[in-house]
Amino acid sequence: MLTDRSGLIVWVTDLKAANKHLERYGSVHFISKRLHYAAMYVHASKLEETMKQLQKLAFVKKVERSYRNEIQTEYSNNGADKSSFYTL
Known part of the structure; x- marks a missing residue:
């Protein structure tokens, strides 16, 4: 069963504080040490509430x-096929 998640x-x-405390609010996917940000996923139904709680930290x-x-993410192939041009 997959839950709807939002990033x-x-x-x-x-x-250090981000690494320690952000797990309480959702699943942390990545923390950038150079740019100082964290990418995380939370439940889509609680997105606005979680954003307000995180902003207070x-x-x-x-x-x-x-x-x-x-x-x-679904693309259409409307262009001409160039595979015959590159064959030997």
């Missing part, structure tokens, strides 16, 4: 929604 990008000031600068699930 969040959390910009942080303290990586002392080490959080900004919380952004990820629009990755809204990007079109």
Whole structure:
């Protein structure tokens, strides 16, 4: 059973605190040490509530929604087939 998840990008000031506390709010996918952000997934039904809770944390600068699930990933092949051009 898969649950609907939404992605969040959390910009942080303290990586150690982010690593320790963000697991409470959802599953942390990646933490960038160089750019100081964390990519995480939360339940889609609790997205707005979780964003408000994260924004209240002392080490959080900004919380952004990820629009990755809204990007079109199915492509159409309307162009001409060039495979015959590259054959020997």
